[in-house]
Amino acid sequence: MKKTIGLLVLDIDNTVFDWVTYYVNCMGSLFDKVFELTGVPVDTLAAEAKVVFTAQGSIEYPFLVQELPSVFGPYSENIDKLLSEVVGPARDAFNKTAEGFLKPYTDVIQTLDVITKERPDLPIVALTDAPRYVAMWKLNKLGLLSYFDSVYGLADPKIPVDPRTNLPKVDPEILTKHLQQFDFGFSGRIRVLPEEYEKPGVRGLKTILMDYDLEDHQDKITWVGDNLRKDVGLGKKLGVCTAWAKYGTLIDETVKSQLLAFSPEQNVHKNVALDPLKDNSPQPNIVLESFSDLLAAMKI
Numbered sequence: 001m002k003k004t005i006g007l008l009v010l011d012i013d014n015t016v017f018d019w020v021t022y023y024v025n026c027m028g029s030l031f032d033k034v035f036e037l038t039g040v041p042v043d044t045l046a047a048e049a050k051v052v053f054t055a056q057g058s059i060e061y062p063f064l065v066q067e068l069p070s071v072f073g074p075y076s077e078n079i080d081k082l083l084s085e086v087v088g089p090a091r092d093a094f095n096k097t098a099e100g101f102l103k104p105y106t107d108v109i110q111t112l113d114v115i116t117k118e119r120p121d122l123p124i125v126a127l128t129d130a131p132r133y134v135a136m137w138k139l140n141k142l143g144l145l146s147y148f149d150s151v152y153g154l155a156d157p158k159i160p161v162d163p164r165t166n167l168p169k170v171d172p173e174i175l176t177k178h179l180q181q182f183d184f185g186f187s188g189r190i191r192v193l194p195e196e197y198e199k200p201g202v203r204g205l206k207t208i209l210m211d212y213d214l215e216d217h218q219d220k221i222t223w224v225g226d227n228l229r230k231d232v233g234l235g236k237k238l239g240v241c242t243a244w245a246k247y248g249t250l251i252d253e254t255v256k257s258q259l260l261a262f263s264p265e266q267n268v269h270k271n272v273a274l275d276p277l278k279d280n281s282p283q284p285n286i287v288l289e290s291f292s293d294l295l296a297a298m299k300i
């Protein structure tokens with residue numbers, strides 16, 4: 001086994017890419033498509049989405065459309081028709097928009113290339129509150145999955161089921177990928193953490209330290225995240241070197257309000273840092289104006 005002398009642990013959303021702009025735009029395309037196909041107003045779809053996201057505990061629930069009452073109602077007798085006429089086209093609209101927005105911040109790939117070249121012994125680990133499947137789907141599309149030695153995320157999305165028939169309300173091909181816990185060809189370690197390990201709880205990062213046998217080497221760990229309350233807060237509690245991705249908090253006000261239109265407040269905090277750095281915020285060891293600032297901070 002290779003000798004580990006440290007770890008670089010990265011949050012994903014708004015740390016390696018602009019999640020907010022990506023998600024707001026993709027959901028905008030999805031809602032527009034559902035409106036076009038069903039005539040249900042976008043405001044109604046957004047309000048119903050909040051309820052579904054709350055129930056599922058994730059704003060990135062991939063089976064949203066079939067769970068929206070206004071959409072499901074008229075198709076309740078014919079799930080296959082719902083999937084082919086609305087859910088599939090809505091997913092296509094989301095994915096098409098995602099192609100343009102799932103790009104890492106401009107300096108991320110270059111920086112990761114330098115880190116892997118200069119510190120080939122340093123494992124890079126993803127720690128996210130996104131569902132594991134969704135996190136890996138994004139990392140794969142971002143072209144970043146191969147940089148990681150392991151991925152730690154929360155439980156995979158629940159498959160929606162028609163209560164009357166007990167049949168899944170999901171396209172068979174997609175259902176198979178979820179049931180098989182598709183790994184996107186990733187050869188590293190994948191860990192699904194219990195919901196109660198959600199940040200700012202320390203148990204997710206603690207699990208990583210235990211897995212890498214580094215529990216007593218906090219000074220060798222660099223942990224990077226954009227959310228002061230959650231990411232920086234937990235890093236400070238564990239005593240690891242904590243870098244704040246300040247650039248990930250610079251979110252356009254219009255985009256932020258578009259996000260709030262369909263996301264429950266308690267869910268938004270999972271993905272977006274809404275508060276600026278204040279005297280009473282957890283104070284990071286390092287402030288990153290850009291991802292590449294990590295190189296100097298880690299003396300690479």
Ligand SMILES: [Mg+2]
Pocket residue numbers: 011012013014015225226227271272
């Ligand atoms: Mg984040």
